[in-house]
Amino acid sequence: MTITTSKPGGIRGVVARFPLTTFFTxxxxxxxxxxxxxxxxxxxxxxxxLHFPEFLGTAQFTGVLPGALLGPLGSAFxxxxxxxxxxxxxxxxxxxxxxxxxxxxxxLALVGVPAVIVASGLLFAGGEVRAPSGxxxxxxxxxxxxxxxxxxxxxxxxxxxxxxxxxxGRFGPLGAAAVLGPxxxxxxxxxxxxxxGGWPNAHWTEPLVFAAFTITFNVVMIWVFNRxxxxxxxxxxxxxxxxxxxxxxxxxxxxGMTAGTMMQGLVxxxxxxxxxxxxxxxxxxxxxxxxxIATAPTxxxxxxxxAALVGSNDGTR
Numbered sequence: 001m002t003i004t005t006s007k008p009g010g011i012r013g014v015v016a017r018f019p020l021t022t023f024f025t026x027x028x029x030x031x032x033x034x035x036x037x038x039x040x041x042x043x044x045x046x047x048x049x050l051h052f053p054e055f056l057g058t059a060q061f062t063g064v065l066p067g068a069l070l071g072p073l074g075s076a077f078x079x080x081x082x083x084x085x086x087x088x089x090x091x092x093x094x095x096x097x098x099x100x101x102x103x104x105x106x107x108l109a110l111v112g113v114p115a116v117i118v119a120s121g122l123l124f125a126g127g128e129v130r131a132p133s134g135x136x137x138x139x140x141x142x143x144x145x146x147x148x149x150x151x152x153x154x155x156x157x158x159x160x161x162x163x164x165x166x167x168x169g170r171f172g173p174l175g176a177a178a179v180l181g182p183x184x185x186x187x188x189x190x191x192x193x194x195x196x197g198g199w200p201n202a203h204w205t206e207p208l209v210f211a212a213f214t215i216t217f218n219v220v221m222i223w224v225f226n227r228x229x230x231x232x233x234x235x236x237x238x239x240x241x242x243x244x245x246x247x248x249x250x251x252x253x254x255x256g257m258t259a260g261t262m263m264q265g266l267v268x269x270x271x272x273x274x275x276x277x278x279x280x281x282x283x284x285x286x287x288x289x290x291x292x293i294a295t296a297p298t299x300x301x302x303x304x305x306x307a308a309l310v311g312s313n314d315g316t317r
Contacts, residue, residue: 012082019083020166023075024183027158031071032190038063044194056146060196065150071187072158080162095161098231105228109237110144114245116269121254124265128256136252143248147240159184160225160235168226173285174278177222181215188214198259209263216267217242219274219285226286 015022040047043059052059080088122129159180167176191197192207221235228234250262277285 015079015082019079020163020170022083023079023158023162026075026078027071028183028187029071030075031067031187034067034070035064035190035194038067039190039193044199061150063194064191064196065154068151068154072155072162073153076158076162092157092161095230095232096157097233098229099233101228101231101234105224105231105234106237109224109234109241113238114241117242117245117266118249118253120265120269121250121257121262124261125254125257128254130253130255132249132252136248139248140244144237144240144244147244147247148236151243152236152240156232156235156239160221161232164222164225165230168287172283173222173226173287174283177219177285180222181218182211184218185211185214203260206260206263209260209267213263213267213270216270216274219277220270223277223281223286226284226288 037048037050038052038059039045041050041052041063043052043063052063055061076092077089080092084091163180164176167179170176171179188197188210189207192202192210193199197210198206221238224238225231225235246262250257254262
C-alpha cells in the first residue's frame with residue numbers, strides 16, 4: 001500500500017512549491033513599490049512635493065533603506081517561514097552566526113579587496129590623486145558599521161543566505177551565478193531614477209555598467225560564501241567593504257573622477273577577478289566536491305548539506 005502525504009494548498013502551497021520564484025517576485029516587487037514615493041519625490045523625478053528626512057547628510061536612509069529591508073530581507077523571512085517552517089528559519093538565521101572562519105578571509109574582505117579597489121583608481125584618476133583626509137580615515141570603521149547594519153543586513157540574508165543555496169542546489173554554482181547576478185542588478189535599477197543613481201546627471205550607460213559590475217562581482221561573492229562554509233558575516237563584510245571604501249575614500253582620493261569612470265574601473269577589476277575564480281575553481285566557485293549540483297534539494301536534504309558544510313568547510317580548503 002502506498003502512503004501519500006497531502007501538500008498544503010492555497011497561497012501556502014504555491015510558496016512551498018515555488019519558493020525561489022516567490023522570493024524573487026516579492027523581493028523586487030516590494031522594494032520597487034516602497035521606492036515609488038522616493039523616486040517621485042524631489043530626490044528623484046520631482047513629481048511629488050514629498051521631502052524625506054536626512055540622516056548623516058542623505059535622505060537615502062529614510063527613502064531607500066525601508067524598501068531594501070522590505071524586499072530581500074522581508075521576503076526571505078516570509079518565504080522561509082511559509083515554505084520551511086521553524087527548522088528552515090533556524091537554518092536561515094544560523095548562517096548569520098557562522099563567523100568562525102580562517103582569519104585571512106576577514107583580511108580579504110576588510111583589507112585586501114578595499115586596498116585593490118583604492119589602488120585600481122590610480123589607473124583612471126588622470127593624475128589627480130590626493131592622500132585621504134583624517135576625517136575620511138576616521139570614518140572608515142563607523143561607516144563600515146553603518147553599512148553593515150543597513151545595506152548588508154537588508155540585502156545579504158535574501159540574496160546569499162536564502163536564494164544562493166537553493167539556486168546552487170538546482171542549477172549548480174555557475175547556473176546560480178547566472179540567475180542571481182542579473183536579478184541582483186535588476187533590483188537596483190529603479191534607484192537610477194533618484195539621487196542614489198545620480199539622477200538627473202547620470203549618463204544612460206551608467207546603469208548598464210553598474211549591472212555588469214554587479215553580475216561579475218556576484219561570482220566573487222559566491223566563491224567567498226562557498227569557501228567559508230556559507231558564512232553570511234563574510235558575505236556581509238565583503239559587500240559593505242566595497243561600498244564603504246567607495247563612499248568614504250573615493251571622493252577624497254580621486255576628486256576629479258566621475259562616478260561613471262569609477263564604475264568602469266570597477267567593472268574591469270571585477271571581471272578579471274570573476275574570470276580568475278571561474279578558471280581556478282573549474283566552475284565550482286568554491287562549492288565542495290561532494291556537494292551535489294543540478295538537483296532540487298528538499299528541506300531535509302538542504303539541512304543535511306548545511307550541516308556538512310559547517311562541519312567540514314572552515315575556509316581552509
